Amino acid sequence: MLHSIITLKKGKEISVLRKHPWVFSGAISTVDNGVKDGTIVEIVSWDKSFLAMGHYQSVSSIAVRIISFEPTPIDLNFWKLKISAALQYRKAVSLPNQKTNCYRLIHGEGDGLPGLIIDIYHDIAVIQCHSAGMYLAAQDIASSISACMPEQIRHIYLRAKDTLPDSLKTDINDHFILGNKNETTVKENGVNFKVNVESGQKTGFFLDQRENRSLVGSVSEGKSVLNCFCYTGGFSLFALMGGAQQVDSIDISQKAVDLMEENVLLNQFAGKHNSYCENVMTYLTTPNNVEYDIVIVDPPAFAKSLHKRHNAVQAYKRLNSLALKKVKPGGMLFTFSCSQVVGTQLFYDTIVAAGMESGRNIRVAKSLSQGPDHPIGLFHPEGHYLKGLQLFVD
Numbered sequence: 001m002l003h004s005i006i007t008l009k010k011g012k013e014i015s016v017l018r019k020h021p022w023v024f025s026g027a028i029s030t031v032d033n034g035v036k037d038g039t040i041v042e043i044v045s046w047d048k049s050f051l052a053m054g055h056y057q058s059v060s061s062i063a064v065r066i067i068s069f070e071p072t073p074i075d076l077n078f079w080k081l082k083i084s085a086a087l088q089y090r091k092a093v094s095l096p097n098q099k100t101n102c103y104r105l106i107h108g109e110g111d112g113l114p115g116l117i118i119d120i121y122h123d124i125a126v127i128q129c130h131s132a133g134m135y136l137a138a139q140d141i142a143s144s145i146s147a148c149m150p151e152q153i154r155h156i157y158l159r160a161k162d163t164l165p166d167s168l169k170t171d172i173n174d175h176f177i178l179g180n181k182n183e184t185t186v187k188e189n190g191v192n193f194k195v196n197v198e199s200g201q202k203t204g205f206f207l208d209q210r211e212n213r214s215l216v217g218s219v220s221e222g223k224s225v226l227n228c229f230c231y232t233g234g235f236s237l238f239a240l241m242g243g244a245q246q247v248d249s250i251d252i253s254q255k256a257v258d259l260m261e262e263n264v265l266l267n268q269f270a271g272k273h274n275s276y277c278e279n280v281m282t283y284l285t286t287p288n289n290v291e292y293d294i295v296i297v298d299p300p301a302f303a304k305s306l307h308k309r310h311n312a313v314q315a316y317k318r319l320n321s322l323a324l325k326k327v328k329p330g331g332m333l334f335t336f337s338c339s340q341v342v343g344t345q346l347f348y349d350t351i352v353a354a355g356m357e358s359g360r361n362i363r364v365a366k367s368l369s370q371g372p373d374h375p376i377g378l379f380h381p382e383g384h385y386l387k388g389l390q391l392f393v394d
Helices: 076-092 132-136 138-148 207-218 234-241 254-266 280-285 306-325 344-358
Strands: 004-008 022-024 028-031 040-044 050-056 062-068 102-107 116-121 124-129 155-159 175-178 183-188 191-196 224-228 246-251 273-277 292-297 327-337 362-368 387-393
Touching (some): 040 062, 076 102, 076 138, 102 183, 124 138, 138 175, 191 254, 207 234, 224 280, 234 246, 234 254, 246 254, 246 280, 306 327, 306 344, 344 387
Parallel strands (some): 004 040, 224 292, 292 327
Antiparallel strands (some): 040 050, 050 062, 327 387
16 A cells, blocks of 8 residues: 655654654655645655654644554554554563453553553453544554454443544544443452543543552551542552551542542441542641641643643642641652653652752652553653652651
8 A cells, every 4th residue: 555655854864763653743854745634654764765654643743653663554453463462561561460450551652552542441441542543543443452352352432532632623522432331340459449431531540550559558557648639549549458547538529539439438448538629739738737657649740741841840849848748757758740741850850849848858768650551662761751759758
């Protein structure tokens, strides 16, 4: 099959030769006439040498997301091979297992498929498209999931309405490609969670914090815990599972708090847990003398673009400065950022600034990141979006 051609400016082929999966609009010399968003294109260098194949998207600064560095048909067999390779990798990192039946199957660039997320919740697969090309390929992707996981997956839900650029959302509706079950109960390291793949944030749950939730659980015995931005209670439930004496959870969403309460009852943890539907910053600035052995701060992304980074850094600093005031001497702060544009060093420097403002002696016990089912491509460091620190506070 002949593809439309994208020709790069001289010198701009270097990043592609280094296997970086993005081609920015500024690197392009010419685009064939009539190329539509979502079209599979061939990328060639200024001297017409083949470089890669990918999905074109004119409305994004990332004009092409590369899905193959080899000339290959992008057909049903292509998607099956990609899904199969992703399954083999998850098997290598012990997912799923007897205690965990929810995990990420495809993590965009980390699995060689920029613009595509696939999350597995027991017998439900959720396809989330961040590019027009992945949306147009959704049927083939769903067919490949069914072919590669015939015994496991009974339902496939497509989510794209909230993740595609506004100009590409015409007549797009999230829907089931297979089956119709929108809610299920999943296990993560032995803890049960109710997940709704239609109404939940992202694809229904935040799977990237699995290892960090277990870590919190392992240090919670006999402790008092404050979980800020608790969503449906991930960290709270693991703290309770780990033997926490008392857990207070805060989120601004009543819907999330209600589901968290269901999860608390589901795991038989009632009696040691309080939830508050409130703005976290308001809660942290309300005068009281309550301090906790462990404080967890896992906010939503404060910056989704570079021009918002400065304001995000200021917000992270203020939030962590307030959170440190809630930690008992000898206690711990677990703090996170999922803002991709706030890099590891900038996040660390921001926490240093908050620590200095607190006037307390603080030690870094551990640097934290996303789980292995959210792999970071070696040639795509931008894939390292989740940063975290386990801090001991004297």
